[in-house]
Amino acid sequence: MTDMPYVDLEEQARVVSRLVAGVPDAGLAGPTPCPEYEVADLLDHIRGLAIAFRDAARKDLGPTTDSAPEPAGLSLPAAWREELPRLLGELGEAWKAPSAWTGMTRAGGVDLPGDIAGAVALDELLIHGWDLARATGQEYVPDEPALHAAHAFLLEAAQEERGEGDIFGPVVPVADDAPLLDRAVGLSGRDPGWTPPEPS
Numbered sequence: 001m002t003d004m005p006y007v008d009l010e011e012q013a014r015v016v017s018r019l020v021a022g023v024p025d026a027g028l029a030g031p032t033p034c035p036e037y038e039v040a041d042l043l044d045h046i047r048g049l050a051i052a053f054r055d056a057a058r059k060d061l062g063p064t065t066d067s068a069p070e071p072a073g074l075s076l077p078a079a080w081r082e083e084l085p086r087l088l089g090e091l092g093e094a095w096k097a098p099s100a101w102t103g104m105t106r107a108g109g110v111d112l113p114g115d116i117a118g119a120v121a122l123d124e125l126l127i128h129g130w131d132l133a134r135a136t137g138q139e140y141v142p143d144e145p146a147l148h149a150a151h152a153f154l155l156e157a158a159q160e161e162r163g164e165g166d167i168f169g170p171v172v173p174v175a176d177d178a179p180l181l182d183r184a185v186g187l188s189g190r191d192p193g194w195t196p197p198e199p200s
Contacts, residue, residue: 006101006115009122010092012146016046016129017085022138028076032135033194039135040076043084046128047077050087053121056107057094057114065106088125095121119153126150127188130181134194142181151180154187 020043028040037045055064077083094100101114112120126142127150133140158171169189174182182192 006098007095007118007122007145007149008092009095009118009125009146010089011143012122012125012129013050013088013092015140015142016125016132017088019129019132019136019138019140020046020081020084020088023132023136027136030135031196033131033190037131039132042128042131042135043080044076046124046132047080047084047087049121049124049128050084050091052107053117053124054087054091054094056105056117056121057091057097057100059099059103059105061106066109068108091121091125119149122146123150123153123188126184127190130185131190135196137196140181147180147184151184151187154184158187 023039023043028038028043030039032039032042034042051064055061095118099114101118103114104111105114105117106112107117107120126146129142130140132138172186172189172191174186174192176183178186178192185192
């Protein structure tokens with residue numbers, strides 16, 4: 001991967017926080033575009049990535065950065081509505097420091113350059129924001145600079161061979177003139193036309 005430019009993650013973190021606030025309690029068991037995740041699992045995953053990439057930005061390496069993401073199906077903390085916005089705010093704030101984007105760091109047990117870690121964090125916020133919005137029927141308007149940066153990152157990642165353990169699924173073909181968000185979603189391995197199945 002080539003060097004990634006500095007991108008402000010704060011606004012995209014706010015976008016995801018607003019989506020979190022809009023999740024109804026009755027929707028926690030609903031499906032998401034991630035086949036192995038229900039909405040509660042997705043929220044728990046966002047919580048985990050916010051902690052891991054916050055600490056990666058701070059170069060505060062330890063248990064939160066040394067472990068791969070937990071499998072789906074774990075219990076979402078009872079205080080998730082209060083905790084998630086705080087953690088997302090801390091994530092965005094941590095990546096405002098220029099030092100976060102330089103040198104080496106670690107996330108998910110993988111050592112990687114700071115600029116690539118920042119790009120991955122941004123991509124996670126962008127794509128999982130879309131996942132959450134689609135799963136809960138909310139409008140999704142991502143931060144425009146974040147969308148462009150995440151699309152560029154995903155486009156470059158798509159040129160590399162994907163195998164077992166890759167964080168992205170196989171690219172879903174999307175028309176070249178489709179909206180940029182749809183193209184980014186397709187590059188992440190998701191169908192941009194996904195909607196929750198109708199109740200039977």
